[in-house]
Amino acid sequence: MEVITINQWPLSGFNDYRPDLEAGNIVFFPTTPFALSEVSKEFLRTLDFSGGAVHKNIAYRPVIDRVTGVDPKSVEMATLHDVFREYSRNLIQFARELLPEYAAAWKLDYASFRPLEERGRDLPVNKRNDLIHTDAFPSRPTQGDLILRVFTNIHPAASRVWITSDPFKTVAERYAQDAGLQSLAARSTSPAARLRDGFLRLLNRLHLPVFPRSPYDRFMLRFHDYLKRNEEFQSSTTKYRFEFPPGSTWLAFTDVLPHSVESGQYALEQTFIVARESLASRASTPVAILERLCGKPLVA
Ligand code: SIN
Ligand code: FE
Numbered sequence: 001m002e003v004i005t006i007n008q009w010p011l012s013g014f015n016d017y018r019p020d021l022e023a024g025n026i027v028f029f030p031t032t033p034f035a036l037s038e039v040s041k042e043f044l045r046t047l048d049f050s051g052g053a054v055h056k057n058i059a060y061r062p063v064i065d066r067v068t069g070v071d072p073k074s075v076e077m078a079t080l081h082d083v084f085r086e087y088s089r090n091l092i093q094f095a096r097e098l099l100p101e102y103a104a105a106w107k108l109d110y111a112s113f114r115p116l117e118e119r120g121r122d123l124p125v126n127k128r129n130d131l132i133h134t135d136a137f138p139s140r141p142t143q144g145d146l147i148l149r150v151f152t153n154i155h156p157a158a159s160r161v162w163i164t165s166d167p168f169k170t171v172a173e174r175y176a177q178d179a180g181l182q183s184l185a186a187r188s189t190s191p192a193a194r195l196r197d198g199f200l201r202l203l204n205r206l207h208l209p210v211f212p213r214s215p216y217d218r219f220m221l222r223f224h225d226y227l228k229r230n231e232e233f234q235s236s237t238t239k240y241r242f243e244f245p246p247g248s249t250w251l252a253f254t255d256v257l258p259h260s261v262e263s264g265q266y267a268l269e270q271t272f273i274v275a276r277e278s279l280a281s282r283a284s285t286p287v288a289i290l291e292r293l294c295g296k297p298l299v300a
Contacts, residue, residue, distance in 0.1 A: 119262065216299050
């Protein structure tokens with residue numbers, strides 16, 4: 001895998017970065033390619049999280065314009081809200097200009113602020129960020145669409161350090177069967193399972209709080225945990241190390257690119273769910289790779 005560096009923004013002409021991202025590469029901007037004031041960054045860095053005021057991350061949902069994951073009594077909520085809204089809007093505008101084909105069909109997912117030092121965090125295995133994994137969200141199944149994440153390091157001095165590995169195809173060809181792809185595919189495509197999935201989709205359309213997972217989503221959740229728990233994979237897989245300096249911004253499909261965080265503090269991040277129809281190539285998506293490996297359809 002590689003990092004494609006963009007030193008100048010806006011670009012002088014249009015360049016299609018979709019094939020790079022879809023191949024599991026990182027697109028990297030040494031300087032922040034959208035407006036983000038020093039005052040906003042300083043506000044975020046000096047939030048007081050003593051006393052358990054914050055969960056793993058603080059989240060912002062751009063579609064409903066709401067901040068979650070923080071105790072409203074403990075922070076200046078109005079300012080926090082303004083900072084998130086401004087960040088998310090500016091970032092989305094930038095991403096739209098960089099990737100207009102995706103923007104035509106993407107779903108805006110959450111933005112987040114990551115206030116804690118990643119090195120040495122004491123978390124349960126499935127939540128650890130320092131173990132290499134591909135992303136999958138329990139509450140937001142993608143049905144085969146891709147997870148695009150844009151990160152910005154807002155630490156005043158320290159880099160955010162990532163370890164990545166070869167893209168999904170390489171890892172899946174080696175480990176998907178061991179993670180139980182074949183039996184999951186067989187069980188998920190039985191008549192009873194299809195009936196249940198149809199029923200769950202109906203409840204979801206009626207706005208009940210169920211998250212209908214396709215067989216693909218079930219596998220991706222399982223694979224996320226499998227990779228984190230597989231010591232042989234963690235130690236033997238090919239590793240690439242990247243230091244993202246203060247003020248830099250980088251983008252990747254985090255379900256295509258296996259990744260982990262070695263160290264770093266204070267990052268902003270916005271997630272987009274990118275529709276398969278808008279990709280440069282649908283043949284290299286995780287769902288297409290898994291369907292080839294198991295010989296069964298994994299999404300409706
Ligand atoms: C992750 O998705 O594993 C976290 C990446 C980061 O916080 O830098
Ligand atoms: Fe991740």
